[in-house]
Amino acid sequence: MDSLLELLKQNARLSNHELAVMLGTTEEAVATQIKDYENKGFIKGYSTIINEELACKDTVTAFIELKVSPKAEYGYDDLAKTVMQFDEVEDVSLMSGAYDLAVTVRGPSLREIAFFVSQRLATIDGVLSTATHFVLQRYKDKGITLYDEKLDERGFVSP
Numbered sequence: 001m002d003s004l005l006e007l008l009k010q011n012a013r014l015s016n017h018e019l020a021v022m023l024g025t026t027e028e029a030v031a032t033q034i035k036d037y038e039n040k041g042f043i044k045g046y047s048t049i050i051n052e053e054l055a056c057k058d059t060v061t062a063f064i065e066l067k068v069s070p071k072a073e074y075g076y077d078d079l080a081k082t083v084m085q086f087d088e089v090e091d092v093s094l095m096s097g098a099y100d101l102a103v104t105v106r107g108p109s110l111r112e113i114a115f116f117v118s119q120r121l122a123t124i125d126g127v128l129s130t131a132t133h134f135v136l137q138r139y140k141d142k143g144i145t146l147y148d149e150k151l152d153e154r155g156f157v158s159p
Contacts (some may be wrong), residue, residue: 012046053056062113063133065099067128079126
């Protein structure tokens with residue numbers, strides 16, 4: 001990966017001046033390169049990593065495994081595009097292994113996500129089965145630790 005992209009991936013809030021200093025180039029060159037990356041689709045957007053447990057205590061996250069039967073002329077793309085259209089869906093990935101699509105959803109409660117899966121996802125033509133896994137605690141997101149490590153004062157005792 002390009003050095004500029006790596007820096008932006010680590011911290012998208014760095015200014016063009018800061019990036020230029022780190023890369024040994026000019027602000028104008030950085031701005032031009034970023035604009036080029038955006039135009040080519042390398043950079044699809046900018047986001048903030050939020051500790052949901054602190055900021056949105058009532059939000060529930062679930063990972064859903066979908067086994068699907070793809071259409072001959074479209075493969076998995078049509079089903080993925082259909083799933084992506086739902087507001088609750090944050091991520092969709094084609095997987096190898098025991099299931100076909102991995103879907104991440106967020107909702108206000110376990111019940112709302114269960115309803116979404118049973119009434120909306122499972123009913124899509126081509127979906128054969130679902131398995132839902134609710135997130136109990138997130139520890140790290142996109143390389144960022146989300147909790148302050150507390151020292152365990154009990155000590156280690158070996159048998």
